[in-house]
């Protein structure tokens with residue numbers, strides 16, 4: 001089946017009335033919708049997209065889209081180039097409970113025109129797994145907590161967990177940046193809490209080494225992970241990584257203090273192993289990576305063992321380090 005493309009004009013986002021266009025491709029084996037600006041349509045296979053649009057019965061709509069996208073593309077000045085390509089993306093990496101969300105909140109309040117993209121933990125805790133008949137014959141929705149299932153029976157659920165965590169991370173991070181970010185005079189920055197890379201090179205790898213993912217599952221995981229990165233990697237490409245580093249004992253303390261019910265059974269030994277994976281990937285650089293660009297990404301290490309929450313001076317110091325890091329990217 002040939003892919004059919006449709007352009008949908010979305011929101012005016014920049015001063016020169018650049019419109020974001022969602023290109024939706026319908027058919028088999030085609031990637032999900034992408035958000036791109038009109039000039040990218042015109043320069044990156046956009047002609048094909050527009051030509052194919054005429055396959056739709058609603059030719060009028062297609063023509064309108066075309067006229068508007070062409071005129072928008074013309075009005076783009078070089079300074080207001082494709083806003084999406086101007087976005088700098090960094091991920092915050094680090095052990096469980098090291099303080100990534102806390103640090104991300106600090107960044108968000110210090111730099112309101114940055115966007116923090118949180119880890120989709122609540123999605124892992126609430127998977128709608130269908131409807132069953134209730135006792136009074138009324139349908140009831142059942143919800144699975146995959147995070148809990150993974151911690152309770154890692155042998156059984158780790159592979160399933162890694163498929164869902166990776167997919168949900170990618171889906172969340174592929175969301176178009178908010179308009180306020182694109183309107184910003186300064187370079188728009190998106191800060192991801194973890195990435196599709198830590199999914200593979202920290203957690204999935206660790207589960208494989210622990211024997212919770214068997215060699216067949218590991219081969220399958222790596223196969224589709226590489227495909228996803230090849231297909232979508234450029235849309236979530238990282239310019240930098242911030243590594244929040246703390247001794248596993250400190251993370252254990254914080255994990256206990258936070259008291260997330262699913263993590264009740266987490267042992268220090270597990271955090272030790274995750275710490276080693278982080279060190280191999282981000283400090284020693286001895287993890288075997290499969291993506292050239294990933295090998296080149298600069299890493300900023302921050303000492304997350306310090307208690308910065310009630311110390312404005314320390315907070316300022318952290319933020320300044322972040323800003324300097326960004327400026328150099």
Ligand SMILES: Nc1ncnc2c1ncn2[C@@H]1O[C@H](COP(=O)(O)OP(=O)(O)OP(=O)(O)O)[C@@H](O)[C@H]1O
Nearest residue numbers: 095096097098099100101102254258306307308309
């Ligand atoms: N620098 C810090 N000093 C003291 N306590 C901290 C610090 N950073 C985080 N905490 C506390 O540690 C706990 C875990 O922090 P947080 O939820 O930010 O970790 P996280 O790295 O995002 O966790 P996860 O790996 O589960 O996503 C929270 O109770 C938080 O208040």
Ligand SMILES: Nc1nc(=O)c2ncn([C@H]3C[C@H](O)[C@@H](CO)O3)c2[nH]1
Nearest residue numbers: 096119121161165198199203204263
């Ligand atoms: N197995 C596994 N794979 C992942 O990719 C992954 N990412 C996060 N987590 C766990 C850590 C926290 O408990 C909780 C929130 O970060 O979820 C993961 N666990």
